[in-house]
Amino acid sequence: xxxxxxMPAYQEIIDVLxxxxxxxxxxxxxxxxxxxxxxxxGRRQGEALAVVRPASTEEVSLVMKTAxxxxxxxxxxxxxxxxxxxxxxxxxxxxxxxxxxxxxxLGHMKRILNVDTVNNTIxxxxxxVLQDAQKAASDAGRLLPLSLAAxxxxxxxxxxxxxxxxxxxxxxxxxxxxxxxxxxxxxSGEVLDLMKGLRKDNSGYSLRDVFIGSEGTLxxxxxxxxxxxxxxxSIVSAWITPRRLEDVETLFExxxxxxxxxxxxxxxxxxxxxxxxxxxxxxxPPVPLSDWQVxxxxxxxxxxxxxxxxxxxxxxxxxxENGLILDGAVSRSESDRExxxxxxxxxxxxxxxxxxxxxxxxxxxRSSLVRFIRETSAALEETFxxxxxxxxxxxxxxxLHFNVGPAGIAFPHExxxxxxxxDRVLAEGGSIAAEHGVGSLKTQELKRTKTPExxxxxxxxxxxxxxxxxxxxxRIVEI
Numbered sequence: 001x002x003x004x005x006x007m008p009a010y011q012e013i014i015d016v017l018x019x020x021x022x023x024x025x026x027x028x029x030x031x032x033x034x035x036x037x038x039x040x041x042g043r044r045q046g047e048a049l050a051v052v053r054p055a056s057t058e059e060v061s062l063v064m065k066t067a068x069x070x071x072x073x074x075x076x077x078x079x080x081x082x083x084x085x086x087x088x089x090x091x092x093x094x095x096x097x098x099x100x101x102x103x104x105x106l107g108h109m110k111r112i113l114n115v116d117t118v119n120n121t122i123x124x125x126x127x128x129v130l131q132d133a134q135k136a137a138s139d140a141g142r143l144l145p146l147s148l149a150a151x152x153x154x155x156x157x158x159x160x161x162x163x164x165x166x167x168x169x170x171x172x173x174x175x176x177x178x179x180x181x182x183x184x185x186x187x188s189g190e191v192l193d194l195m196k197g198l199r200k201d202n203s204g205y206s207l208r209d210v211f212i213g214s215e216g217t218l219x220x221x222x223x224x225x226x227x228x229x230x231x232x233x234s235i236v237s238a239w240i241t242p243r244r245l246e247d248v249e250t251l252f253e254x255x256x257x258x259x260x261x262x263x264x265x266x267x268x269x270x271x272x273x274x275x276x277x278x279x280x281x282x283x284x285p286p287v288p289l290s291d292w293q294v295x296x297x298x299x300x301x302x303x304x305x306x307x308x309x310x311x312x313x314x315x316x317x318x319x320x321e322n323g324l325i326l327d328g329a330v331s332r333s334e335s336d337r338e339x340x341x342x343x344x345x346x347x348x349x350x351x352x353x354x355x356x357x358x359x360x361x362x363x364x365x366r367s368s369l370v371r372f373i374r375e376t377s378a379a380l381e382e383t384f385x386x387x388x389x390x391x392x393x394x395x396x397x398x399x400l401h402f403n404v405g406p407a408g409i410a411f412p413h414e415x416x417x418x419x420x421x422x423d424r425v426l427a428e429g430g431s432i433a434a435e436h437g438v439g440s441l442k443t444q445e446l447k448r449t450k451t452p453e454x455x456x457x458x459x460x461x462x463x464x465x466x467x468x469x470x471x472x473x474x475r476i477v478e479i
Contacts, residue, residue, distance in 0.1 A: 010049075010099070013070055017052060017102075020062035025108065027051035036103050039088045040081045041356065046089025047098035048075070055108045057183055057191060057222040063104060064220065065189030073101045073470050074187075076216035078158025079129070081150040083359055084439030086162065086215050086475055106157050109222060115140045120228040121180060121197045126157025126221050133226070142228040145172035145264075149345040157221045163213030165435030167344075170396035171264040171299070172229065174435070176212045181225030184211050186218075187466040197225040210461070215437050216472040218465040232299035235264070236308045237337045238316070239286050240294040241327040246370055248294060248395060250324060255296065258315045265297035266396035268369075272405070273347045273392045280350040285343050286329040286336075294395070295344050305332075347392055357390055357405030358417045364430035366398045373400070376424045380404060383420060384413050399434040418445070438476045446476070 018026050027033060028050050037046040049072070054060045067074050077087040089101050109127035116123075117140050124133055130151040137144040148154060148166040158164075160182070164175045172178070181195040194208045211219050242248050248268060255263050271291050277283050285293060300308045309330050319325045331337040351357060364372050377389045386409045393400035404410045404417050422432045422445055432445055447455065458477045462469070469479040 013066075013072070014050065016066050016070075017050065017063065020066055021052055021054050021059050025053040025055060025059065027053065033103070036077065036080070036105065037089050039085060040079075041083060041352065043356070044085055044088060044091050046091055046093065046101075047095075048089050048101040048103045049099050051103045051105055053105045053108045057109075057185060060104070060106075060109075060185045060220055060222050061189045061191055063102070063189075064185050064187060067102060067470055068188055068468070071100060071468075073097075073473050074104050074220075075101065075472050076104045076106065076157075076161070076220050078106055078126070078155035078161070079150065079153040081154045081158070082162070082439055083361065083436045084433070085441045086437055086439030086472070087158070090440055090474055104220065106155060106220075106222070109157075112136045113223070115142070115228075116197070117142060117228075119197055120230075121225050122228055123181075123195070123197070123223070123225050124156060125223055126155060126160075128156050130154050130156055130159055137228050138231070140228075141231055143231045144178070144226065145229055146175060146178060146226075149348050156224060156226070160212055160221055160224055161214060161216050162437045163435070165394065165397070165399060167265045167267060167394060168297075169394060169399070169435075170266055171261055176209065178226045179208065179212055179224060180227050182208050182211055182221055183223035184219035184221055187468065187470050192219065195223060195225055199227070210465075213437070215439065215475050217462060217475050217477075218471065220471070230301060232264075232301050234303060234305040234308045235297055235299045235337065236305055236312055237295065237297050237331040237340045238312060239329045239340050240296065240316070240325050241287055241290045242292055242294060242325050243323055245292045245373065247324050248292065249367075249370060251294060251319065252366075252395065254319065255298070255315065258311075259298050262299050263296065263396070264299045265295070266394070267295040267344055268391070268393060268395035268400070269293050269295060269344065269347075270389070270391040272388050272390040273351060273403075274343075276354050276390065277343060277347050277350045280353050281346060283343050283346060283350075286340060287327045290326070295340060344392075351390065351403070351405070355405075355407040356411075357403040357407060358410045358414050360402040360404070360418070360421045360425075360432070361399070361434050361436040362402050362421065362425045362430055362432060363397070363399040363434035364425060364428040366395070368428040368430070369395060369398060369400065372424060372428050372430075373402075376402065376421060379420060379424070380417065384409065384417065387417070398430075422449070440474050443474065443476065443478055 036051045106127040109125035112124045114123040134144045145168045180197045184192045390403040
């Protein structure tokens with residue numbers, strides 16, 4: 001039975017929520033609610049009735065049962081690092097909608113429950129910051145290969161709900177590949193316990209996979225079992241300047257042939273984002289700036305860093321001699337590696353401080369990337385004079401952050417810029433949502449990039465798990 005449409009008294013709802021999560025788990029101060037309702041980019045301000053911070057799966061269940069009883073919508077929020085409006089209330093919603101909206105923050109659920117070095121798994125709560133999970137794995141001599149620019153603030157539950165990617169997808173795959181088990185609270189408040197740490201389980205439908213990448217629209221992830229990997233004995237990084245963009249293809253093929261699965265990261269970075277990085281932070285890459293540069297990792301499970309560095313230099317030397325690459329630096333220490341990657345990972349925050357840009361998280365077949373960059377950049381510059389594509393991302397898996405600035409020129413044409421970029425992505429058989437998800441910002445674009453049959457199947461799935469459309473409404477598909 002659906003709840004009554006009449007809005008109960010504010011204090012009645014607050015009292016019931018407080019009994020579910022205690023005083024420390026309920027935020028009603030307007031300033032604190034406003035802060036939680038502002039998206040991570042600082043561009044979308046929403047409103048909500050309250051912020052709820054449960055400390056356990058049981059408390060999440062009570063909150064969801066309360067929401068069902070009182071007709072409230074619930075927006076799950078991890079580290080609030082979404083770039084697509086996926087974790088905050090929608091701006092411009094009516095006062096009535098705001099009074100029926102809760103923000104559910106998982107940050108109080110931050111226990112690492114177990115690290116199993118025989119089964120190579122880590123069991124944790126959804127509010128554990130990704131960097132803390134990485135450290136727990138490392139302390140046990142294992143590798144948690146999920147690695148993102150936001151790993152110091154994003155939470156594992158959000159990473160799973162977004163099926164996040166990052167810099168090591170080339171070798172280890174998306175978040176989905178690391179998830180072995182989940183505990184999920186449904187819209188009804190029922191708890192779905194799928195916490196088996198198994199790598200093989202064909203006993204029926206894989207319900208676990210339904211929630212990975214669902215962006216909090218089907219259930220609230222509260223715990224997870226993640227697969228760990230053996231820790232490489234050495235990881236060597238290199239920062240390379242190719243002669244021209246087209247030579248990146250040969251560079252990648254050469255390194256992949258030489259190192260196979262040991263090539264664990266291959267990032268392409270354009271001039272514009274590095275100029276933003278330098279202007280805002282003073283940071284510069286280890287080689288002189290050029291139009292295109294590559295940052296890569298080679299991991300080795302048998303040899304130490306010195307041997308790995310020498311082998312990498314040996315592979316690069318002929319490319320340098322024949323002019324396919326113009327310059328390069330190979331790490332000689334862990335501090336070198338950290339400095340190389342700090343440049344790459346600081347780009348998003350530097351661009352944000354500079355004023356931001358129009359963002360695109362796209363993927364196309366790797367064989368189409370160079371053509372896509374060349375042709376799309378030319379079309380943008382011709383259509384919107386003064387804009388500059390700011391391109392960086394994961395060449396190795398076909399995913400680029402193909403952003404367009406500066407803000408003052410690009411933002412007034414944001415919808416048209418999106419349309420131009422996305423049309424070219426679709427023409428290459430690509431995706432407009434590679435690793436950041438759909439959120440609310442891409443729901444309309446999804447309508448024209450998915451078939452009617454696909455959209456109908458998605459709506460049917462949403463309604464099967466959330467028939468009253470309470471969980472993160474308006475994300476992915478509209479009901």
